Amino acid sequence: MNKNLIINISHPLRAITSYKKLLFKHRNFLIAPFYHAVYDETPDFIKHLYTPRNFDCFKKDIEHFQKYYTLLETKELKDLTSNQTKFKKPPLFLSFDDGLSACLPIAEYMKQKGIPATFFISPQFIDNKSLFxxxxxxxxxxxxxxxxxxxxxxxxxxxxxxxxxxxxxxxxxxxxxxxxxxxxxxxxxxxxxxxxxxNHKPYLSKNEVLKIKNMGFTIGAHSIDHPEYILLNEKKQIEQTIESVNMIMTLFNEKTSLFAFPFSDVGLKQSFFQSLLKYGVDFTFGTSGMKQDSAQNNYQRIPMEKSLSSAKNILHSEHILYAFKKRLNKHKIERL
Ligand SMILES: [Zn+2]
Missing domain, CATH: 1.10.260 (434 Repressor (Amino-terminal Domain))
Known part of the structure; x- marks a missing residue:
């Protein structure tokens, strides 16, 4: 179902369903909103694909995250899986995909505010070598x-x-x-x-990514050149994942291997995820919104750029939908 539609139809539900109660109910569920970048004027290469936030909107989102969630550092993801941490406010893992050059001012802003985040990058696009x-x-x-x-x-x-x-x-x-x-x-x-x-340098250079890394942010992999995984055979899916993870870890001296699926992980098989675990990939991330996943260490993120709806409205709707799906036992992605 279309996300905008969900946000719209859940409007009356938001009015009667307490956000705070849902936050308490889901206090140990990892909430993972993701963006690409922030632009005051949307560039042509993005304009027909998604709706990035302007800086004012983005700052409000960040304030919302700080107020209602526990912002997680990458190293804290491991505590999450060992199930030892109990949270007062739900843990939140913030990330940005594609390695766009507009991520540099975002990183500077977040550094100032003390917000941890991960940037998922496709090695083929670093230094504007080619275009998605x-x-x-x-x-x-x-x-x-x-x-x-x-x-x-x-x-x-x-x-x-x-x-x-x-x-x-x-x-x-x-x-x-x-x-x-x-x-x-x-x-x-x-x-x-x-x-x-x-002329436009839409992507970060290697030096700019290093600058972001040196500000204290984590760099993760986002495949070699951003294919739709469902169109690849399993061997190619593994190659795209493992090669990009190895390249990012070597280039940016990362100790934890993180990977975010380009587009989505819908339809990917359990055997593929098991291969990733065998190769030592620590955590992977999809884009299906608030859902549990039967694949070990694979977390679903929440797309924030379907509309300019506020973080509060998007996340409140996700919590309502998750609670509803849980009642129907449809809150978990099962894989063949
Ligand atoms: Zn992407």
Whole structure:
């Protein structure tokens, strides 16, 4: 179900269900909100994918986390699994995906406020070496929105499309497997992704990631180049995970191995998670909202950029939904 819809329909429930009572009830459940970055003006490469917060909104979220949750350091994740810690306020693990350059001012702000966080990074994108396929699609949609004339006609002809809204539809459905189409369309539109990377530098450089690490934050892995895992066979899923984890740990001298799934971990099998444990991966993270997981040491995070709804509304809705699912015994992800 669409998250915005959940937030909207749970509005009357929020009015009658005490947040504080739910927080107490779920005081030992790990709450893991995640973002990508914070922008006062949303850049074109993100605009058609998700809704990042502006700084004012983000600061309010942080205040909310500080007031109602126990902010966790990476090293405290291990206590959580050994079940020894009992919390007064639910533990909260905050993270940021994709290693965008806009993460540097966020890290500086959070350092000032004493907020711990983890940044999940794909090695292939560090130093703006290449661009994630969905970001390419968003750039092309922005370009096509304002485009008419010869180049656009040529693309429509090659892909046998009636008009540009069909082309935009096509761009929205492109995956890791079909990503070459993005480069072909860019060429026809005379658009150069390498120019974009060189001029806009959307990603952090290695030195900037080191700076973030030296401020006291943790660096985790986010796959080599951000594929949809469900489209890969299990061997490739393991390669993408283990190679990126090893690269991040070596590059940034990390002692704990953390991995966040690009897109989601929906449909991934128990045998895959068991292989990760064998390779020594400490913790992995999905994006399915507040849920338990039958895969050991795999935690589900809460996407915060589906709308500009406040952290309080998003998290209150998640707590209500979790309590409801628990009653129906549907609060746990079972894996084949
Ligand atoms: Zn990502």
């Amino acid at each position: 396929h969905r970001y390419k699609a968003s750039l092309l949609i922005s370009k096509i929105d304002s485009e008419s004339g010869k180049n656009l006609d040529e693309v429509l002809k090659v892909y046998k499309l009636k008009n540009k809204s069909y082309l935009i539809q096509l761009l929205r459905t492109i995956t890791y497997k079909t990503r070459n189409i993005l480069d072909d369309i860019a060429k026809l539109l005379n658009y150069d992704f390498n120019d974009f990377l060189a």
